[in-house]
Structures are given as C-alpha cells and as structure tokens.
Amino acid sequence: MITPVDTDTICAIATSPGRSGVGIVRVSGPLCRQIVKAVTGFSPTPRHAHYCDFHNSHAAVLDQGIVLFFPSPHSFTGEDVVEFQGHGGFYVLNSLLQEILKLGGRMARPGEFSERAFINDKMDLTQAEAIADLIDSSSEQAARSALRTLQGEFSRLINTLANSITDLRVYIEASIDFSEEDIDFLSEGNIAGKLAEVIRQLDAVLEQARQGAILKEGMSVVIAGKPNAGKSSLLNALAGKESAIVTAIAGTTRDILSEQINIDGMPLHVTDTAGLRSSDDVVEQEGIRRALEAIKNADRILLVIDSSTDKVGESDLPAYLQSIGFAQLTEALDPPRLTIVQNKIDLISGTNVQFADNPRADIHQNAVIPVINLSARQQIGIDLLRKHLKDIMGYHSSGEGGFIARSRHLEALRLARENLLQAQHQLVHSRAGELVAEDLRHAHQHLGEITGEFTTDDLLGRIFASFCVGK
Numbered sequence: 001m002i003t004p005v006d007t008d009t010i011c012a013i014a015t016s017p018g019r020s021g022v023g024i025v026r027v028s029g030p031l032c033r034q035i036v037k038a039v040t041g042f043s044p045t046p047r048h049a050h051y052c053d054f055h056n057s058h059a060a061v062l063d064q065g066i067v068l069f070f071p072s073p074h075s076f077t078g079e080d081v082v083e084f085q086g087h088g089g090f091y092v093l094n095s096l097l098q099e100i101l102k103l104g105g106r107m108a109r110p111g112e113f114s115e116r117a118f119i120n121d122k123m124d125l126t127q128a129e130a131i132a133d134l135i136d137s138s139s140e141q142a143a144r145s146a147l148r149t150l151q152g153e154f155s156r157l158i159n160t161l162a163n164s165i166t167d168l169r170v171y172i173e174a175s176i177d178f179s180e181e182d183i184d185f186l187s188e189g190n191i192a193g194k195l196a197e198v199i200r201q202l203d204a205v206l207e208q209a210r211q212g213a214i215l216k217e218g219m220s221v222v223i224a225g226k227p228n229a230g231k232s233s234l235l236n237a238l239a240g241k242e243s244a245i246v247t248a249i250a251g252t253t254r255d256i257l258s259e260q261i262n263i264d265g266m267p268l269h270v271t272d273t274a275g276l277r278s279s280d281d282v283v284e285q286e287g288i289r290r291a292l293e294a295i296k297n298a299d300r301i302l303l304v305i306d307s308s309t310d311k312v313g314e315s316d317l318p319a320y321l322q323s324i325g326f327a328q329l330t331e332a333l334d335p336p337r338l339t340i341v342q343n344k345i346d347l348i349s350g351t352n353v354q355f356a357d358n359p360r361a362d363i364h365q366n367a368v369i370p371v372i373n374l375s376a377r378q379q380i381g382i383d384l385l386r387k388h389l390k391d392i393m394g395y396h397s398s399g400e401g402g403f404i405a406r407s408r409h410l411e412a413l414r415l416a417r418e419n420l421l422q423a424q425h426q427l428v429h430s431r432a433g434e435l436v437a438e439d440l441r442h443a444h445q446h447l448g449e450i451t452g453e454f455t456t457d458d459l460l461g462r463i464f465a466s467f468c469v470g471k
Contacts, residue, residue, distance in 0.1 A: 007029070007030060008029055008105075009027060009029025009031035009032065009104060009106070010027070010029055010106060010112055010116075011026065011028075011097060011101065011105040011106070011108060012026055012108040012113075012469045013026075013097055013469070014083070014470035014471070015093075018088075019088060019089060019090075021087070021088055022086070022088050023086055023087060023089070023092065024083055024470075025084045025093060025096050026081070026108075026113065028077045028079045028080070028081045028113055028116060029080065029105070031103065031104045031105065032079075032080035032081060032082045033069075033080060034103065035082065035100055035103045035104070036067060036082045038057075038103050039084070039096070039100070040052045040053070040054065041053075044068070044069040044082075045069070046069055046071050047068070047069070048068075049067075049068055050066065050067050050068075051064070052064070052066075054067075054084060054086060054096055057099065062092065062095050062099065063086040063087055063092045063095075063096060065085045065087065066084075066085040067082065067083070067084055068082065069081075069082045070083075073120070076113065076122065077113055077116040077117045077122065078120030079120065107469075108469060108470065109465075110464065110466070110468060110471075111464030113470065113471055114128045114131050114132075114467055118452060118460075124155050124453075125451055125452030125460075126154045126155050126158070126409070126450060126451055127152060128452075129463060130147075130150035130154075130404055131150060131471055132467045132468070132471065133216055133406075134146035134147060134150060135471070138218075138262060138267050139265045139266075141264075141265030141402075142265065142267065144402075145215050145402045145403050148403045148404075149404045153403045154212075154403040154405065154409075155451055157205050158205070158447050159451070160201070161198065161201060161202055161416075161447055162444055164197075165420075165440055165443055165447070168194060168198065168440055169444065171191060172433050172437045172440065173437055192427055196424070198420060199417065202413065202417055202420065205413065206410070206414070208402060208403065209403075209409055209410055210394060210410065211395065211396060212402055212404045212405030213406060213407060214393055215265065215266070215267070215404055216406060217267075217407065218262075218266070218268060218269055219266065219267070219269065219299045219300060219389065220271070220297070220298050220299045220300070221268055221269065221271070221298060221299065221302060222294045222295050222298035222300070222301050223270065223271065223273060223302045223304060224301055224302070224304065225303055225305060226305075226310075227274075229304040229305055230343040230344055231273065232272055233377050234272075234302065234304055235257065235272040237376045237379055237382045238259075238385070238386070239270070257271065259271075259272075263390055264386075264390065264395075266390060271294050271298070273287075273291030273294055274290070274291045299337065299393075300392065301339070302339050302385075303339070303340050303341065304341045304343050305320075305340060305342055306344050307348060308345075308347035308348055317340070338369050339369070339370045339371075339388065339392075340371045341371075341372050341385070342373045344375060345373050345375050345380070346375040346377070346378045370392075408449075408450075412446045412447065413446075413447075413450070415443075415446045416442075416443040416444075416446040416447050417443075419440070419442040419443035419446065420440075420443050422439045423439035423443070426439060
C-alpha cells in the first residue's frame with residue numbers, strides 16, 4: 001500500500017552546485033501561490049514567463065530572473081509548482097532558498113518531486129526511474145533509451161502484457177464459476193495458445209530489458225596478470241588514450257586504476273590492477289590485495305599473458321597460477337567470467353611486426369575459456385576484444401526501439417515468466433483452473449511491481465532515495 005503524499009510544500013535547488021549562468025529553485029505544494037507572491041510581489045499568470053526581481057522579507061532584492069507558475073494538476077508533480085530561474089551562484093540561490101524556507105517551505109528529500117509525480121499519477125514508476133537514468137546516462141544510446149522509457153515505451157509493453165494476462169484470468173475465472181455447466185472452458189477459446197503467445201511476448205520484452213539493463217548498469221572488467229604482461233597497455237588501448245603509465249619496468253602499477261569507457265554504447269567499467277607475483281614490498285602487497293578483491297567482484301576478468309614468454313592454454317591455467325604464487329585464484333578465475341588474453345604477439349619470433357599483410361590476431365571461443373591473441377601496444381586485435389566483450393554480455397548495438405531497464409525490472413520479469421510457465425504446466429497436465437488462475441495472478445502482480453501498480457513504501461523509499469535533490 002502506498003502512503004498518500006503529505007501536504008508539505010517542498011523546495012530545493014534543482015540545478016547542479018557550483019557557478020553557472022542560470023540556477024533554478026523549484027517549489028511544489030499548497031503554499032506556492034503565497035510564496036511566489038511574497039518573493040515577487042505579484043501573482044504570475046500560469047505557464048507564462050515573467051522577468052522580475054526576487055525579494056526577501058525586508059524588500060531587499062536578492063536576484064533578478066524569470067518566475068514560472070504551474071497550477072495543479074497541470075504540473076510535473078500534479079501540485080502547484082513554481083520555479084525561480086535566477087543566476088547560478090551558490091550564495092544567490094541559497095539566499096533565495098532560505099527565504100522560501102522562512103515562508104513555510106521545507107527542504108525536499110532526494111527524488112521527492114518525482115515521487116510526488118508518481119503518487120499523483122503523473123507518471124508510473126518506470127518513467128520516474130527513467131528521469132534519474134536520463135541524468136546519469138553516460139552515452140548517446142543510454143540517453144536515447146532512457147528518454148524512450150520516460151516517454152512510456154517500457155510501460156506500454158508491460159501494460160500490454162498485463163492486459164493479456166487479465167484477459168486470460170477473466171476467462172479462467174469464468175471456467176471456475178461455471179464449472180457445473182459441463183462446459184470445458186479451458187478447451188474453449190484456445191487458452192493454451194493465448195498463454196503461449198503471452199509467454200512469447202514476455203520473452204521478447206525480457207530480451208529488450210536485458211539490453212536496457214546493460215546500458216544502465218554496464219559491465220565491470222578487471223585486467224589481471226603478471227607484472228609487465230601489458231595490462232596497462234591493454235587499458236590504454238581499450239580507453240583510446242594514455243590513462244595508465246606504461247614502462248618496461250615490471251610492477252609500475254601499484255594500485256588499481258579505473259576507466260569508464262563505452263563500446264558502441266555499452267558502458268564498460270575497466271580496472272587495471274597491480275601485477276600478480278610474490279613480493280616483499282608492503283606497498284606492492286597492498287596493491288595485489290586490492291587486485292584480488294577487484295577480481296572477485298568483476299563481471300569479466302581479462303587474464304593478460306605475455307605470449308612472447310608464456311603460452312598458457314585452458315589446461316595449463318591452474319599450473320600457471322600456481323607458478324606465480326596465486327593458486328587460490330583458480331576458483332575466482334572461473335570459466336564463466338574469464339578470458340585469456342595472449343598479448344604481445346608482435347614480439348613472437350617470425351611474426352611480421354607491422355602486420356600489414358599477415359595479421360595474426362585471432363580469437364578462440366569454442367573452448368570453455370575464450371583465448372584472444374592480440375598486441376595491445378600495436379593496437380592489433382583490440383576490435384576482436386571489443387566484439388568479444390559485447391558478445392559475452394549479449395549486447396546488440398542497434399538499440400532501435402530500446403529502453404532503459406534496471407535489475408529489479410529483470411527480476412520481476414523473470415518471476416512473471418516462471419509463473420506463466422507454471423500456469424502453462426498446470427493447464428496442460430492437471431487442467432486445474434484454480435491453480436492456473438493463481439499462477440496468472442502472481443505473474444500479473446510481478447508485472448505491476450515494475451510500473452508501481454503493486455509496490456511497497458519500502459521499495460519506493462529505496463528507489464527515490466537514489467535520485468538527486470531537486471528531481
């Protein structure tokens with residue numbers, strides 16, 4: 001059950017802190033009309049921009065700017081809303097905010113404007129979340145997908161699924177109510193076919209949601225290996241810039257170094273780590289400890305090997321780790337998360353260093369552990385690695401018609417799918433209408449959790465607390 005929105009008038013600086021040409025103070029609630037008249041000296045015409053002075057209670061001018069008034073219910077939050085658009089200095093904006101607080105406003109909590117918009121039915125939960133996702137977008141494709149979600153694309157798909165399940169529930173409930181009429185409603189109207197179609201549609205939405213979740217969450221990649229294997233060179237090659245120091249001296253990297261990049265719109269959180277080896281150096285030991293921690297938490301581990309000195313295949317991996325004193329990593333470098341990168345192929349005897357006519361970069365993905373041969377320094381095979389990272393995430397870069405999704409959306413869709421499959425099993429094997437109806441009800445409820453039709457105050461609190469103040 002959702003708690004009704006309170007009747008406080010909330011206010012906040014809605015623009016980022018720091019110096020800027022324009023800064024906005026946003027106010028929402030029943031005291032808006034009184035506040036705007038006290039600050040400007042007049043009642044502004046709704047949805048008209050008025051250039052005027054902003055005063056304090058002593059009639060002193062705090063700033064000059066534009067005031068916009070949006071009366072309820074035709075506003076972002078569904079309440080009376082006023083925006084003061086002045087200059088972006090901290091002192092100016094804070095002085096105006098303090099005056100509004102004196103006039104009866106209170107500081108808004110993170111995400112409280114969006115929360116009120118949701119509670120007042122101005123948008124559903126996926127659209128509210130998309131506001132924060134649009135602000136946090138790190139690529140053009142992520143921003144475009146977040147905008148589509150804000151415009152209701154994800155909600156439309158979920159509501160279509162929910163309506164289809166509702167139609168099935170109505171028919172199943174009818175079969176239960178008229179069970180004494182000797183009419184087999186479960187056979188009439190092709191219920192099994194309609195249920196199979198709903199499952200197919202949900203699978204399509206789930207696949208799109210997975211792509212949306214990748215756009216939002218990204219992929220964490222840790223580059224690990226012995227000192228001087230070319231880990232920092234690989235980070236620089238992926239990032240397309242000199243992010244890490246590269247020298248011929250082993251052990252140059254003593255701490256973890258992270259870089260945010262994207263591959264065709266897919267966010268990648270890449271971490272370069274200290275070389276793995278036995279060491280008596282206290283600083284290097286701490287760097288290695290941090291490297292091991294990063295490896296344990298990564299979505300993907302790129303184990304970089306100097307192919308000019310070492311040749312390590314899948315069967316050799318445990319022995320290789322043992323040889324550098326890190327046998328305990330055998331479990332952490334499990335096959336589902338590991339890719340072996342045979343680096344420095346340009347240094348192998350007999351290889352054409354320029355690779356103008358005879359590129360030797362390749363990838364072997366048929367084995368349990370994929371192996372990529374490349375040269376990070378010469379930028380050879382880096383495109384193979386980028387494609388490999390997209391493939392293992394199941395990412396498609398077209399993004400047409402896509403939307404942003406979150407891990408909670410994926411979980412709700414997964415649970416809804418399980419309920420639909422269970423309903424399908426009951427329909428085929430037991431023909432128990434009551435059990436089918438119950439599974440459909442649970443599936444419907446999981447879909448409702450995505451849009452906020454069925455939700456809890458605790459969930460709403462966690463979601464909106466992650467927003468910035470003023471949104």
